[in-house]
Amino acid sequence: MITEAGNDPRVAGLVYVTAFAPDKGESVSTLIKDPPPGAPVPPILPPQDGYLFLDKSKFAASFAGDVEPEKAEFMADSQVPWGVEALSGTISEPAWKTKPSWYLVATDDKMIPPAAQRFMSKRAGSIVVKAAGSHAIYVSQPDAVAAIIEKAAGAVKTAAT
Secondary structure, eight states, X not given: OHHHHTTSTTOOOEEEESOOOOOTTOOHHHHHSSOOTTOOOOOBOOOBTTEEOBOHHHHHHHHOTXXXXXXXXXXXXXXXXXXXXXXXXXXXXXXXXXXXXXXXXETTOSSSOHHHHHHHHHHTTOEEEEESOOTTHHHHOHHHXXXXXXXXXXXXXXXXX
């Protein structure tokens, strides 16, 4: 989302938190089509009325492995579906080519393999911070997420003055 939306002139920098950072012409579909051998396969269920969900029985292990079990169960039960079409939306011009970016790599992520996160963050020229955590690191380690956002905000503020 921020890869394209970040082109807005009011955006000074981008912070990716264990996220896809596609290049021009890429989509989530193109980024996940050829996973490396041994990469975890997210438990995405077949589409229902054009929307996707994660299998609730596998949610905690794949999405929220370091979140307290009760909270992970709540997250699984309250997940918001995403449209199948969102996977194929291509990027016309990635904002990271013209704006500074930061990337939090969650080293225990089972949704977006850490190797893919490292590839995307390197390609984007992002300042990288690594933290042991699942895809839901924003829930399990909010301080790590806040720290990278504060670092980015401080850097773009300094650059603007």
